[in-house]
Amino acid sequence: MSCKRVCRELLWLARFGELGVDSQPHLEHLTSCRSCRDEVGFDRAMVAQLRQALADRIADVAPSPEAWATILARASAPEPRSIGRVLAWSAALGGRLRITAIAATGLALLLALNTEIVPMTVPAADDAGGWEAFSVSTRQVPRQASARSPNADTEPLAASDAGTVTGVTAMFQPPSRTGGAAEPGVTIEEPVVNEIRIVFPAVDVFETAWFDESDVDTEDPPAEPPAPVNGEPS
Amino acid sequence: MTNPPGQPIGQVPVEPRQPDELVIRMQSGDLDAFEEFFNTYQRPVYATALAITRDPFLAEEVLQDCFVKAYRVRERLDPLRSPLPWLQRVTINMCYSRVSRRKALAEPITSLITNLVVDLAARPDQVVESREVLEVLQRGIDALPPKQQTAIILYYLHGYSLAESAEIADCNVGTMKSRLHYALKALRARLPIERRIPVGAPAAVRVQR
Numbered sequence: 001m002s003c004k005r006v007c008r009e010l011l012w013l014a015r016f017g018e019l020g021v022d023s024q025p026h027l028e029h030l031t032s033c034r035s036c037r038d039e040v041g042f043d044r045a046m047v048a049q050l051r052q053a054l055a056d057r058i059a060d061v062a063p064s065p066e067a068w069a070t071i072l073a074r075a076s077a078p079e080p081r082s083i084g085r086v087l088a089w090s091a092a093l094g095g096r097l098r099i100t101a102i103a104a105t106g107l108a109l110l111l112a113l114n115t116e117i118v119p120m121t122v123p124a125a126d127d128a129g130g131w132e133a134f135s136v137s138t139r140q141v142p143r144q145a146s147a148r149s150p151n152a153d154t155e156p157l158a159a160s161d162a163g164t165v166t167g168v169t170a171m172f173q174p175p176s177r178t179g180g181a182a183e184p185g186v187t188i189e190e191p192v193v194n195e196i197r198i199v200f201p202a203v204d205v206f207e208t209a210w211f212d213e214s215d216v217d218t219e220d221p222p223a224e225p226p227a228p229v230n231g232e233p234s
Numbered sequence: 235m236t237n238p239p240g241q242p243i244g245q246v247p248v249e250p251r252q253p254d255e256l257v258i259r260m261q262s263g264d265l266d267a268f269e270e271f272f273n274t275y276q277r278p279v280y281a282t283a284l285a286i287t288r289d290p291f292l293a294e295e296v297l298q299d300c301f302v303k304a305y306r307v308r309e310r311l312d313p314l315r316s317p318l319p320w321l322q323r324v325t326i327n328m329c330y331s332r333v334s335r336r337k338a339l340a341e342p343i344t345s346l347i348t349n350l351v352v353d354l355a356a357r358p359d360q361v362v363e364s365r366e367v368l369e370v371l372q373r374g375i376d377a378l379p380p381k382q383q384t385a386i387i388l389y390y391l392h393g394y395s396l397a398e399s400a401e402i403a404d405c406n407v408g409t410m411k412s413r414l415h416y417a418l419k420a421l422r423a424r425l426p427i428e429r430r431i432p433v434g435a436p437a438a439v440r441v442q443r
Contacts, residue, residue, distance in 0.1 A: 015418065016396065016411060046371075046422060047390065053371040054391040058284045063294050068272055071298050072265065075305040 003029070007036045011043050257313040260305070268308075272301055275318060278392060279325050285387045286329040288376075296328045319402045322388070326402075330380050367425070374424045382417035389414055 006029045013019045013026065030036055256274070259267035279300055283293035300321060304311070311317050375383060381403070388399040389410070400410040 012411075012415065015414065043418070043422070046418070046425065049367055050371055050375075050386065050418075050421065051390050053368045053375065054285060054387065056368065057288055057372070058281045058391070061284060061290050061293075063276060063280050063297055067276075067294055067298060068269065071272065071301045071305075072269075074298065074302045075268070076265075079306060 003033060003036060006033075007039050010036060010040055014040055014043065015047070254313045254315075254317070257308070257311050257317060261308050261311070261313075268305055271304070271317075275321055276301070278318065279321050281391065282322055282325045282387060283329055285391055286326065286383065287333055292329075292332060296325055296332065299328055300325050319398070322402045323404060326384050370424055371421060374421045377424075378417055378420060382413050382420070385410055385413035386417045 006026055010023075010026050010030060013023055019027070030040065256267055256271050260271055276297060280293055280297050283296040283300075284290060287293050287296070303324060304317065304321060311320070375386065378386070384403055385399065388394050388402055389396070392399075394402065396407050396410050400407045403410060403413075405413075
Protein backbone atom coordinates (compact mmCIF):
# COMPACT_ATOMS: atom_id res chain seq x y z
CA MET A 1 0.00 0.00 0.00
CA SER A 2 1.36 3.39 -0.93
CA CYS A 3 2.19 5.99 1.68
CA LYS A 4 -0.27 8.41 0.14
CA ARG A 5 -3.11 5.94 0.35
CA VAL A 6 -2.28 4.95 3.93
CA CYS A 7 -2.21 8.61 4.86
CA ARG A 8 -5.59 9.22 3.26
CA GLU A 9 -7.15 6.26 5.04
CA LEU A 10 -5.55 7.28 8.32
CA LEU A 11 -7.01 10.75 8.06
CA TRP A 12 -10.44 9.30 7.36
CA LEU A 13 -10.25 6.86 10.28
CA ALA A 14 -8.87 9.41 12.71
CA ARG A 15 -11.45 12.04 11.83
CA PHE A 16 -14.38 9.80 12.60
CA GLY A 17 -12.83 7.94 15.52
CA GLU A 18 -12.83 4.65 13.67
CA LEU A 19 -9.33 3.49 14.47
CA GLY A 20 -9.59 -0.09 15.75
CA VAL A 21 -8.02 -3.51 15.54
CA ASP A 22 -8.25 -3.46 11.77
CA SER A 23 -6.21 -0.28 11.70
CA GLN A 24 -3.04 -1.95 13.03
CA PRO A 25 -1.18 -1.78 9.69
CA HIS A 26 -2.01 1.89 9.44
CA LEU A 27 -0.76 2.57 12.95
CA GLU A 28 2.46 0.67 12.27
CA HIS A 29 3.00 2.76 9.20
CA LEU A 30 2.33 5.87 11.24
CA THR A 31 5.14 5.06 13.69
CA SER A 32 7.63 4.68 10.89
CA CYS A 33 6.55 7.52 8.56
CA ARG A 34 7.24 11.07 9.65
CA SER A 35 5.36 12.58 6.73
CA CYS A 36 2.15 10.76 7.65
CA ARG A 37 2.57 11.73 11.30
CA ASP A 38 2.85 15.34 10.27
CA GLU A 39 -0.24 15.06 8.12
CA VAL A 40 -2.35 13.46 10.82
CA GLY A 41 -0.99 15.88 13.41
CA PHE A 42 -1.80 18.85 11.19
CA ASP A 43 -5.29 17.52 10.65
CA ARG A 44 -5.91 17.11 14.36
CA ALA A 45 -4.59 20.59 15.08
CA MET A 46 -6.80 22.00 12.36
CA VAL A 47 -9.87 20.27 13.79
CA ALA A 48 -9.07 21.72 17.23
CA GLN A 49 -8.78 25.17 15.69
CA LEU A 50 -11.98 24.59 13.76
CA ARG A 51 -13.81 23.82 16.99
CA GLN A 52 -12.38 27.00 18.46
CA ALA A 53 -13.45 29.01 15.43
CA LEU A 54 -16.96 27.60 15.64
CA ALA A 55 -17.14 28.26 19.37
CA ASP A 56 -16.03 31.85 18.75
CA ARG A 57 -19.02 32.33 16.52
CA ILE A 58 -21.47 31.78 19.32
CA ALA A 59 -19.41 33.08 22.23
CA ASP A 60 -20.98 35.50 24.70
CA VAL A 61 -24.14 35.90 22.68
CA ALA A 62 -27.57 34.78 23.81
CA PRO A 63 -31.10 35.47 22.69
CA SER A 64 -32.55 38.63 24.15
CA PRO A 65 -34.80 38.32 27.23
CA GLU A 66 -37.70 39.58 25.14
CA ALA A 67 -37.43 36.64 22.76
CA TRP A 68 -39.87 34.46 24.69
CA ALA A 69 -42.45 37.24 25.04
CA THR A 70 -42.30 37.88 21.30
CA ILE A 71 -42.64 34.21 20.48
CA LEU A 72 -45.58 33.83 22.85
CA ALA A 73 -47.35 36.84 21.37
CA ARG A 74 -46.81 35.59 17.83
CA ALA A 75 -47.81 32.04 18.66
CA SER A 76 -50.99 33.19 20.40
CA ALA A 77 -52.01 35.45 17.54
CA PRO A 78 -54.15 33.94 14.78
CA GLU A 79 -52.10 32.69 11.92
CA PRO A 80 -52.19 35.12 8.97
CA ARG A 81 -52.54 32.17 6.69
CA SER A 82 -55.47 33.26 4.57
CA ILE A 83 -54.09 36.69 3.67
CA GLY A 84 -50.73 35.28 2.78
CA ARG A 85 -52.18 32.54 0.66
CA VAL A 86 -54.55 34.90 -1.12
CA LEU A 87 -51.69 37.27 -1.88
CA ALA A 88 -49.50 34.46 -3.15
CA TRP A 89 -52.34 33.08 -5.24
CA SER A 90 -53.12 36.53 -6.66
CA ALA A 91 -49.51 37.08 -7.56
CA ALA A 92 -49.35 33.74 -9.34
CA LEU A 93 -52.60 34.40 -11.16
CA GLY A 94 -51.46 37.89 -12.16
CA GLY A 95 -48.30 36.46 -13.64
CA ARG A 96 -50.21 33.92 -15.69
CA LEU A 97 -52.67 36.51 -16.87
CA ARG A 98 -49.83 38.75 -18.00
CA ILE A 99 -48.32 35.92 -20.03
CA THR A 100 -51.69 35.09 -21.54
CA ALA A 101 -52.34 38.73 -22.41
CA ILE A 102 -48.95 39.05 -24.11
CA ALA A 103 -49.55 35.88 -26.10
CA ALA A 104 -53.04 36.99 -27.11
CA THR A 105 -51.80 40.43 -28.16
CA GLY A 106 -49.07 38.86 -30.24
CA LEU A 107 -51.52 36.56 -31.95
CA ALA A 108 -53.96 39.39 -32.61
CA LEU A 109 -51.14 41.52 -34.03
CA LEU A 110 -50.07 38.68 -36.28
CA LEU A 111 -53.59 38.24 -37.59
CA ALA A 112 -54.09 41.98 -38.05
CA LEU A 113 -50.90 42.37 -40.04
CA ASN A 114 -51.88 39.55 -42.36
CA THR A 115 -55.50 40.53 -42.84
CA GLU A 116 -56.96 42.75 -45.57
CA ILE A 117 -60.54 43.74 -46.16
CA VAL A 118 -61.67 43.77 -49.77
CA PRO A 119 -65.03 45.26 -50.77
CA MET A 120 -66.86 43.06 -53.23
CA THR A 121 -69.96 43.19 -55.35
CA VAL A 122 -72.45 40.47 -54.73
CA PRO A 123 -74.90 39.16 -57.32
CA ALA A 124 -78.60 39.27 -56.86
CA ALA A 125 -79.90 36.98 -54.22
CA ASP A 126 -82.77 35.67 -56.38
CA ASP A 127 -80.37 34.15 -58.81
CA ALA A 128 -80.79 30.38 -58.78
CA GLY A 129 -77.04 29.93 -58.61
CA GLY A 130 -76.54 32.73 -56.18
CA TRP A 131 -73.87 31.15 -54.16
CA GLU A 132 -72.12 29.91 -57.26
CA ALA A 133 -72.10 33.40 -58.78
CA PHE A 134 -70.99 34.81 -55.53
CA SER A 135 -68.15 32.36 -55.40
CA VAL A 136 -67.14 33.04 -58.97
CA SER A 137 -66.85 36.69 -58.20
CA THR A 138 -64.15 35.92 -55.76
CA ARG A 139 -61.90 34.84 -58.54
CA GLN A 140 -60.62 38.39 -58.63
CA VAL A 141 -58.98 37.60 -55.36
CA PRO A 142 -56.41 34.97 -56.02
CA ARG A 143 -56.07 32.33 -53.43
CA GLN A 144 -54.95 28.78 -53.21
CA ALA A 145 -57.35 25.95 -53.68
CA SER A 146 -57.62 23.53 -50.82
CA ALA A 147 -56.30 20.16 -51.85
CA ARG A 148 -58.04 18.39 -49.01
CA SER A 149 -61.61 19.44 -49.50
CA PRO A 150 -63.67 17.01 -51.53
CA ASN A 151 -66.56 19.42 -51.83
CA ALA A 152 -66.58 20.88 -55.31
CA ASP A 153 -69.06 23.58 -54.30
CA THR A 154 -66.49 25.22 -52.19
CA GLU A 155 -63.76 24.85 -54.78
CA PRO A 156 -64.57 27.58 -57.28
CA LEU A 157 -61.03 28.59 -58.02
CA ALA A 158 -59.10 27.69 -61.08
CA ALA A 159 -55.95 25.70 -60.76
CA SER A 160 -53.95 28.60 -62.13
CA ASP A 161 -54.81 30.58 -59.01
CA ALA A 162 -53.10 28.09 -56.79
CA GLY A 163 -49.77 29.05 -55.43
CA THR A 164 -50.11 32.80 -55.72
CA VAL A 165 -51.41 33.38 -52.23
CA THR A 166 -52.06 30.89 -49.55
CA GLY A 167 -54.55 31.64 -46.89
CA VAL A 168 -57.96 31.40 -45.39
CA THR A 169 -60.80 33.32 -46.94
CA ALA A 170 -63.95 34.18 -45.09
CA MET A 171 -66.83 35.72 -46.97
CA PHE A 172 -69.82 37.40 -45.47
CA GLN A 173 -73.06 37.18 -47.36
CA PRO A 174 -75.27 40.26 -47.28
CA PRO A 175 -77.95 40.03 -44.68
CA SER A 176 -81.39 39.09 -45.91
CA ARG A 177 -84.19 41.55 -45.33
CA THR A 178 -86.38 38.82 -44.00
CA GLY A 179 -83.68 37.66 -41.66
CA GLY A 180 -83.35 34.23 -43.32
CA ALA A 181 -82.19 33.06 -46.71
CA ALA A 182 -82.28 35.43 -49.63
CA GLU A 183 -85.78 35.87 -50.96
CA PRO A 184 -86.35 35.07 -54.62
CA GLY A 185 -87.07 38.05 -56.73
CA VAL A 186 -85.62 40.60 -54.33
CA THR A 187 -82.68 42.55 -55.55
CA ILE A 188 -80.30 44.06 -53.12
CA GLU A 189 -79.00 47.38 -54.24
CA GLU A 190 -75.36 48.17 -53.86
CA PRO A 191 -74.63 45.07 -51.98
CA VAL A 192 -71.19 45.18 -50.44
CA VAL A 193 -69.61 42.20 -48.92
CA ASN A 194 -66.47 42.20 -46.98
CA GLU A 195 -64.04 39.48 -47.54
CA ILE A 196 -61.41 38.97 -44.93
CA ARG A 197 -58.35 37.27 -46.17
CA ILE A 198 -55.67 36.00 -43.87
CA VAL A 199 -52.62 35.72 -46.03
CA PHE A 200 -49.69 33.50 -45.24
CA PRO A 201 -46.49 32.99 -47.19
CA ALA A 202 -46.89 30.51 -50.01
CA VAL A 203 -46.06 26.95 -49.08
CA ASP A 204 -45.97 23.73 -51.00
CA VAL A 205 -49.28 22.03 -51.35
CA PHE A 206 -49.23 18.44 -50.28
CA GLU A 207 -51.37 16.05 -52.17
CA THR A 208 -52.99 14.23 -49.32
CA ALA A 209 -55.30 11.39 -50.09
CA TRP A 210 -58.75 11.94 -48.76
CA PHE A 211 -59.52 9.63 -45.89
CA ASP A 212 -61.52 6.70 -47.02
CA GLU A 213 -62.97 4.37 -44.44
CA SER A 214 -63.10 1.52 -46.91
CA ASP A 215 -59.30 1.44 -46.77
CA VAL A 216 -59.36 0.40 -43.14
CA ASP A 217 -60.07 -3.16 -42.32
CA THR A 218 -61.01 -3.32 -38.69
CA GLU A 219 -61.76 -7.01 -38.48
CA ASP A 220 -58.56 -8.64 -39.62
CA PRO A 221 -55.84 -8.84 -36.96
CA PRO A 222 -52.60 -7.03 -37.72
CA ALA A 223 -50.18 -9.05 -39.76
CA GLU A 224 -47.59 -10.87 -37.69
CA PRO A 225 -43.95 -10.02 -38.30
CA PRO A 226 -42.08 -12.52 -40.43
CA ALA A 227 -40.42 -15.33 -38.53
CA PRO A 228 -36.70 -14.75 -38.03
CA VAL A 229 -34.41 -16.67 -40.28
CA ASN A 230 -32.03 -19.03 -38.54
CA GLY A 231 -28.89 -17.26 -37.51
CA GLU A 232 -30.35 -13.84 -38.13
CA PRO A 233 -30.78 -11.64 -35.12
CA SER A 234 -34.39 -10.98 -34.39
CA MET B 235 -23.01 30.97 25.81
CA THR B 236 -19.25 30.39 25.93
CA ASN B 237 -18.29 26.87 25.14
CA PRO B 238 -14.80 25.44 25.72
CA PRO B 239 -13.24 24.28 22.46
CA GLY B 240 -13.55 20.60 21.91
CA GLN B 241 -16.48 20.29 24.25
CA PRO B 242 -19.74 19.67 22.47
CA ILE B 243 -22.67 21.92 23.23
CA GLY B 244 -25.38 19.58 22.01
CA GLN B 245 -26.41 18.32 25.42
CA VAL B 246 -29.99 17.68 24.45
CA PRO B 247 -30.41 14.05 23.39
CA VAL B 248 -31.49 13.38 19.86
CA GLU B 249 -32.13 9.67 20.24
CA PRO B 250 -35.70 8.43 20.68
CA ARG B 251 -36.73 8.11 24.31
CA GLN B 252 -39.81 7.92 26.48
CA PRO B 253 -42.95 9.61 25.17
CA ASP B 254 -42.25 13.30 25.52
CA GLU B 255 -44.64 14.67 28.14
CA LEU B 256 -43.64 18.16 27.17
CA VAL B 257 -44.75 17.68 23.58
CA ILE B 258 -47.98 16.00 24.67
CA ARG B 259 -48.80 18.87 27.01
CA MET B 260 -47.90 21.38 24.37
CA GLN B 261 -50.18 19.63 21.91
CA SER B 262 -53.04 20.14 24.30
CA GLY B 263 -52.41 23.90 24.15
CA ASP B 264 -50.54 24.25 27.45
CA LEU B 265 -48.52 27.46 27.16
CA ASP B 266 -46.43 26.63 30.23
CA ALA B 267 -45.34 23.48 28.47
CA PHE B 268 -44.48 25.55 25.44
CA GLU B 269 -42.32 27.83 27.59
CA GLU B 270 -40.54 24.81 29.03
CA PHE B 271 -40.12 23.48 25.51
CA PHE B 272 -38.57 26.79 24.49
CA ASN B 273 -36.21 26.84 27.47
CA THR B 274 -35.13 23.28 26.76
CA TYR B 275 -34.34 23.70 23.10
CA GLN B 276 -33.58 27.38 22.58
CA ARG B 277 -29.85 27.04 23.19
CA PRO B 278 -28.97 24.52 20.47
CA VAL B 279 -31.34 26.18 18.04
CA TYR B 280 -29.88 29.62 18.65
CA ALA B 281 -26.33 28.27 18.48
CA THR B 282 -27.00 26.74 15.08
CA ALA B 283 -28.61 29.93 13.80
CA LEU B 284 -25.78 32.08 15.07
CA ALA B 285 -23.09 29.77 13.76
CA ILE B 286 -24.57 29.89 10.29
CA THR B 287 -25.62 33.52 10.08
CA ARG B 288 -22.97 35.10 12.36
CA ASP B 289 -25.53 37.79 13.03
CA PRO B 290 -27.16 37.86 16.51
CA PHE B 291 -30.21 39.75 15.29
CA LEU B 292 -30.78 37.44 12.38
CA ALA B 293 -30.19 34.41 14.62
CA GLU B 294 -32.82 35.64 17.06
CA GLU B 295 -35.25 36.22 14.22
CA VAL B 296 -34.70 32.64 13.11
CA LEU B 297 -35.11 31.42 16.69
CA GLN B 298 -38.45 33.16 16.99
CA ASP B 299 -39.71 31.93 13.65
CA CYS B 300 -38.62 28.40 14.44
CA PHE B 301 -40.47 28.22 17.76
CA VAL B 302 -43.55 29.96 16.44
CA LYS B 303 -43.64 27.39 13.67
CA ALA B 304 -43.12 24.59 16.20
CA TYR B 305 -46.13 25.81 18.17
CA ARG B 306 -48.30 26.11 15.10
CA VAL B 307 -47.51 22.60 13.90
CA ARG B 308 -47.40 21.07 17.38
CA GLU B 309 -50.11 18.58 16.44
CA ARG B 310 -47.75 17.03 13.95
CA LEU B 311 -44.84 16.57 16.36
CA ASP B 312 -44.25 12.95 17.33
CA PRO B 313 -44.04 12.59 21.13
CA LEU B 314 -42.05 9.38 20.68
CA ARG B 315 -39.22 11.19 18.98
CA SER B 316 -37.07 14.08 20.10
CA PRO B 317 -38.19 17.31 18.43
CA LEU B 318 -34.61 18.51 18.27
CA PRO B 319 -33.71 17.10 14.84
CA TRP B 320 -36.84 18.70 13.43
CA LEU B 321 -36.07 22.01 15.15
CA GLN B 322 -32.50 21.95 13.87
CA ARG B 323 -33.59 21.14 10.35
CA VAL B 324 -36.11 23.98 10.33
CA THR B 325 -33.48 26.33 11.76
CA ILE B 326 -30.93 25.38 9.12
CA ASN B 327 -33.43 25.86 6.31
CA MET B 328 -34.57 29.22 7.66
CA CYS B 329 -30.99 30.38 8.08
CA TYR B 330 -29.97 29.58 4.55
CA SER B 331 -33.09 31.11 3.05
CA ARG B 332 -32.35 34.34 4.93
CA VAL B 333 -28.60 34.30 4.40
CA SER B 334 -29.01 33.98 0.67
CA ARG B 335 -31.31 37.00 0.67
CA ARG B 336 -29.05 39.17 2.77
CA LYS B 337 -25.65 38.00 1.59
CA ALA B 338 -25.25 40.61 -1.10
CA LEU B 339 -25.86 43.44 1.37
CA ALA B 340 -23.99 42.03 4.32
CA GLU B 341 -20.76 40.97 2.65
CA PRO B 342 -18.96 44.32 2.36
CA ILE B 343 -19.81 45.18 5.97
CA THR B 344 -18.65 41.79 7.21
CA SER B 345 -15.31 42.05 5.45
CA LEU B 346 -14.81 45.56 6.80
CA ILE B 347 -15.48 44.43 10.36
CA THR B 348 -13.19 41.43 9.92
CA ASN B 349 -10.32 43.63 8.80
CA LEU B 350 -10.85 46.00 11.69
CA VAL B 351 -10.91 43.14 14.18
CA VAL B 352 -7.69 41.74 12.76
CA ASP B 353 -5.96 45.10 12.97
CA LEU B 354 -7.09 45.70 16.54
CA ALA B 355 -6.01 42.21 17.59
CA ALA B 356 -2.42 42.83 16.53
CA ARG B 357 -0.41 41.64 19.54
CA PRO B 358 2.64 39.43 20.07
CA ASP B 359 3.46 37.09 17.19
CA GLN B 360 1.89 33.96 18.55
CA VAL B 361 -1.43 35.56 19.30
CA VAL B 362 -1.51 37.20 15.92
CA GLU B 363 -0.72 33.95 14.18
CA SER B 364 -3.42 32.10 16.09
CA ARG B 365 -5.85 34.88 15.35
CA GLU B 366 -4.89 34.72 11.71
CA VAL B 367 -5.57 30.99 11.55
CA LEU B 368 -8.93 31.44 13.19
CA GLU B 369 -9.84 34.21 10.79
CA VAL B 370 -8.80 32.07 7.87
CA LEU B 371 -10.94 29.26 9.21
CA GLN B 372 -13.88 31.58 9.72
CA ARG B 373 -13.64 32.71 6.13
CA GLY B 374 -13.19 29.12 5.07
CA ILE B 375 -16.34 28.08 6.93
CA ASP B 376 -18.26 30.92 5.32
CA ALA B 377 -17.08 29.84 1.89
CA LEU B 378 -18.18 26.23 2.32
CA PRO B 379 -21.29 25.01 0.54
CA PRO B 380 -24.33 25.02 2.86
CA LYS B 381 -24.45 21.25 3.24
CA GLN B 382 -20.79 21.02 4.27
CA GLN B 383 -21.19 24.01 6.55
CA THR B 384 -24.15 22.37 8.23
CA ALA B 385 -22.17 19.16 8.63
CA ILE B 386 -19.28 20.77 10.47
CA ILE B 387 -21.60 22.83 12.66
CA LEU B 388 -23.57 19.77 13.70
CA TYR B 389 -20.56 17.50 14.16
CA TYR B 390 -17.85 19.80 15.49
CA LEU B 391 -19.83 22.57 17.17
CA HIS B 392 -22.78 20.68 18.61
CA GLY B 393 -20.88 17.43 19.03
CA TYR B 394 -23.66 15.30 17.61
CA SER B 395 -22.69 11.82 16.55
CA LEU B 396 -22.50 10.97 12.88
CA ALA B 397 -25.88 9.25 13.09
CA GLU B 398 -27.50 12.21 14.84
CA SER B 399 -25.97 14.69 12.43
CA ALA B 400 -27.14 12.59 9.52
CA GLU B 401 -30.67 12.46 10.91
CA ILE B 402 -30.80 16.21 11.33
CA ALA B 403 -29.35 16.83 7.89
CA ASP B 404 -31.71 14.24 6.45
CA CYS B 405 -29.03 12.13 4.81
CA ASN B 406 -27.29 8.83 5.55
CA VAL B 407 -24.16 8.42 7.64
CA GLY B 408 -21.93 7.84 4.64
CA THR B 409 -23.06 11.08 3.08
CA MET B 410 -22.44 12.91 6.33
CA LYS B 411 -18.89 11.49 6.47
CA SER B 412 -18.32 12.53 2.92
CA ARG B 413 -19.52 16.08 3.60
CA LEU B 414 -17.26 16.36 6.63
CA HIS B 415 -14.33 14.99 4.68
CA TYR B 416 -14.74 17.47 1.85
CA ALA B 417 -15.32 20.33 4.26
CA LEU B 418 -12.05 19.60 6.08
CA LYS B 419 -10.27 19.15 2.80
CA ALA B 420 -11.45 22.55 1.64
CA LEU B 421 -10.39 24.16 4.91
CA ARG B 422 -6.99 22.50 4.75
CA ALA B 423 -6.50 23.80 1.25
CA ARG B 424 -7.09 27.35 2.42
CA LEU B 425 -4.79 27.28 5.40
CA PRO B 426 -1.31 27.04 3.90
CA ILE B 427 -2.09 29.63 1.23
CA GLU B 428 -3.69 32.26 3.42
CA ARG B 429 -1.18 31.97 6.22
CA ARG B 430 1.58 33.13 3.90
CA ILE B 431 -0.30 36.32 3.09
CA PRO B 432 -0.17 39.43 5.28
CA VAL B 433 -3.34 39.89 7.24
CA GLY B 434 -3.73 43.55 6.35
CA ALA B 435 -3.72 42.90 2.63
CA PRO B 436 -6.96 43.62 0.84
CA ALA B 437 -9.19 40.70 0.07
CA ALA B 438 -8.76 41.11 -3.69
CA VAL B 439 -4.97 40.81 -3.39
CA ARG B 440 -5.33 37.67 -1.31
CA VAL B 441 -7.46 36.05 -3.93
CA GLN B 442 -5.00 36.92 -6.69
CA ARG B 443 -2.12 35.38 -4.86
